[in-house]
Amino acid sequence: MTPVRAAFLPLTDSAVLVAAREKGFAEAQGIDLELVRTTSWATLRDRLVYGQVQAAQMLAPLAVAVTLGLSQQPAALSAPFKLNSNGNMLVMSGEFAAALEQDLPARLADPLGTGHDFAAAIGLFRRKPIIGIVHRFSGHALMLRYWLGSVGIDPERDVVLRVLPPSLTVEAMRLGEIDGFIAGDPWPAAAIAQGLAEAVAIGARIWQRGVEKVLALRTDWMEAHAETVDRLLVALAAAARWCDDPANRGELAALLARDAYVGEPAELIEAGLAGQVIPRADAPPVAQADFLLFHREATAFPWRSQALWIYSQLVRWHQAEPSAEAEVAAGAVFRPDIYRRALGASGEAMPGASMKLEGAVTSPIGVGAHRGALTLGPDRFFDGRVFDPERLNEYLAGFSGTR
Amino acid sequence: MRIVIVDDSGARASVLEEGLREAGYDDIHFVPPRGAFVARIERMAPDVVLMDLGSPSRDTLEEMLLVSRALAKPIAMFVDQSDDTMIGAAIDAGVSAYVVDGLRKDRVKPILELAVRRFTAFSRMQSELDEARTALANRKTIDKAKAILMAQRGLNEADAYALLRSTAMNQGRRLVDVAEALITASSLLGGGAA
Numbered sequence: 001m002t003p004v005r006a007a008f009l010p011l012t013d014s015a016v017l018v019a020a021r022e023k024g025f026a027e028a029q030g031i032d033l034e035l036v037r038t039t040s041w042a043t044l045r046d047r048l049v050y051g052q053v054q055a056a057q058m059l060a061p062l063a064v065a066v067t068l069g070l071s072q073q074p075a076a077l078s079a080p081f082k083l084n085s086n087g088n089m090l091v092m093s094g095e096f097a098a099a100l101e102q103d104l105p106a107r108l109a110d111p112l113g114t115g116h117d118f119a120a121a122i123g124l125f126r127r128k129p130i131i132g133i134v135h136r137f138s139g140h141a142l143m144l145r146y147w148l149g150s151v152g153i154d155p156e157r158d159v160v161l162r163v164l165p166p167s168l169t170v171e172a173m174r175l176g177e178i179d180g181f182i183a184g185d186p187w188p189a190a191a192i193a194q195g196l197a198e199a200v201a202i203g204a205r206i207w208q209r210g211v212e213k214v215l216a217l218r219t220d221w222m223e224a225h226a227e228t229v230d231r232l233l234v235a236l237a238a239a240a241r242w243c244d245d246p247a248n249r250g251e252l253a254a255l256l257a258r259d260a261y262v263g264e265p266a267e268l269i270e271a272g273l274a275g276q277v278i279p280r281a282d283a284p285p286v287a288q289a290d291f292l293l294f295h296r297e298a299t300a301f302p303w304r305s306q307a308l309w310i311y312s313q314l315v316r317w318h319q320a321e322p323s324a325e326a327e328v329a330a331g332a333v334f335r336p337d338i339y340r341r342a343l344g345a346s347g348e349a350m351p352g353a354s355m356k357l358e359g360a361v362t363s364p365i366g367v368g369a370h371r372g373a374l375t376l377g378p379d380r381f382f383d384g385r386v387f388d389p390e391r392l393n394e395y396l397a398g399f400s401g402t403r
Numbered sequence: 404m405r406i407v408i409v410d411d412s413g414a415r416a417s418v419l420e421e422g423l424r425e426a427g428y429d430d431i432h433f434v435p436p437r438g439a440f441v442a443r444i445e446r447m448a449p450d451v452v453l454m455d456l457g458s459p460s461r462d463t464l465e466e467m468l469l470v471s472r473a474l475a476k477p478i479a480m481f482v483d484q485s486d487d488t489m490i491g492a493a494i495d496a497g498v499s500a501y502v503v504d505g506l507r508k509d510r511v512k513p514i515l516e517l518a519v520r521r522f523t524a525f526s527r528m529q530s531e532l533d534e535a536r537t538a539l540a541n542r543k544t545i546d547k548a549k550a551i552l553m554a555q556r557g558l559n560e561a562d563a564y565a566l567l568r569s570t571a572m573n574q575g576r577r578l579v580d581v582a583e584a585l586i587t588a589s590s591l592l593g594g595g596a597a
Contacts, residue, residue, distance in 0.1 A: 039457060039458070039459035040458065042461035042465050042499075043456050043499075046499070050491070050494055052491075135462050136466060162463075163463050164460070164462070164463050165460065168459055168460070175438075177438065177439075
């Protein structure tokens with residue numbers, strides 16, 4: 001057995017790592033996978049960068065930021081496998097949400113209209129609304145900025161973005177320290193269940209296939225342990241397949257509910273896995289297809305174009321200095337080559353390309369694959385923009401009005 | 404040199420403060436990581452911030468360090484990035500440190516080393532305390548199981564203990580686990596001696 005230590009945060013999208021350990025997928029590949037629970041992204045990052053763990057469930061933008069030297073000690077990180085797509089939700093206090101559409105399914109179905117209502121609600125609110133994000137380099141922070149920016153809200157001038165860890169979001173709502181927050185499941189659902197907030201926007205409706213957590217490895221470690229990495233990816237792919245199977249939802253939710261993992265009620269976690277969004281404590285659930293994806297549509301495949309989209313947003317919000325070198329380095333964090341090497345013989349659907357247009361698929365479409373049929377689901381951004389990784393500067397220029 | 408300690412555990416912070424004062428540092432402040440704690444730190448303009456690596460609020464602090472204008476370009480973490488043993492020791496001890504840029508390395512290193520020693524000493528104290536508590540609880544469990552065997556099988560204390568021990572050895576289990584199983588079984592069967 002090869003020991004591998006992996007750090008994670010208590011979130012529903014730690015599911016693939018948890019299943020790999022608890023359902024024996026790692027063991028079947030000769031890997032003794034030890035999971036290290038961590039309560040901040042900073043500590044997860046430090047454990048990975050300084051070699052206390054070999055792998056981590058990392059926010060995709062954080063992996064890019066560490067590689068570019070934007071988050072403490074610079075280190076070359078690689079993401080050969082994505083742990084999920086989507087799973088986020090923006091929730092706001094009832095007081096703030098009172099100025100939004102009161103037909104909850106309609107509010108969630110129309111992110112553009114809700115965005116404009118949100119802009120109006122800011123003016124009516126008693127203070128500049130304080131919105132919690134879990135990290136500046138998180139997929140949901142970028143998605144929130146994208147959404148606000150698209151309706152003319154300047155995320156740095158018109159609202160206050162406050163960083164706090166997912167596990168403290170609910171308490172901060174209770175104390176009135178924040179007026180809302182965007183985070184991964186189950187924390188938004190927990191705030192709603194306790195009557196502290198209501199759903200305002202679902203990540204999957206801002207970007208239908210939003211990049212979320214990746215398996216992050218130190219590039220030097222990954223290169224020195226190719227054979228272990230390959231077995232780890234085979235184990236994770238099997239675990240992801242298991243997690244995506246509706247028949248396993250109850251068992252997966254019960255596993256994640258343990259204190260060693262997420263430590264929140266299984267019903268809450270299971271509702272998220274099933275895409276059942278309860279928008280307000282007293283309201284019936286709204287079905288959200290693709291609320292959270294683990295395996296289908298080759299979810300785990302690390303499209304380089306997605307790493308470059310992240311880079312485009314870091315540049316857009318002046319978090320990264322644009323340069324040709326930085327662009328190359330950011331794109332190279334996602335490693336489709338390692339994914340192919342590890343899973344080439346596994347029967348997983350394998351995309352033929354490593355980059356694609358992001359946001360161009362409006363209805364499920366079959367794409368070129370080396371093996372097996374691969375259908376990509378719709379991946380539109382709510383405002384209809386398409387990201388062409390070959391035309392990054394043109395894409396950025398298109399945002400000039402909002403930043 | 405102004406040092407701010409961000410810590411939830413009053414006891415650990417005191418242990419650290421005591422060490423720092425003994426070493427001659429006297430400008431030391433505590434800030435519990437709650438509410439608007441980053442604003443408080445910002446106003447204090449510290450040279451060094453020490454924080455528990457396990458605190459969920461590290462992301463909040465780092466965000467402040469990134470956007471703050473009050474602190475002159477604060478730099479990260481461990482003093483000497485090339486010093487792997489020091490970094491390893493700091494992570495093992497659960498210490499993270501943030502230091503104002505420009506502060507000389509030789510001035511900061513003793514503070515970090517001291518923090519690592521004190522954090523380690525504190526967690527050793529805690530684990531010794533935990534071990535002592537566990538040992539006491541285990542002994543009570545085993546005594547209870549012995550009493551059941553003595554009452555129900557008419558054994559003397561030494562024989563009851565020997566029986567528990569040989570059962571544990573034969574089953575490859577811990578003595579206390581066998582004792583616990585016996586107590587549970589006995590209470591299910593309505594055994595009186597427990």
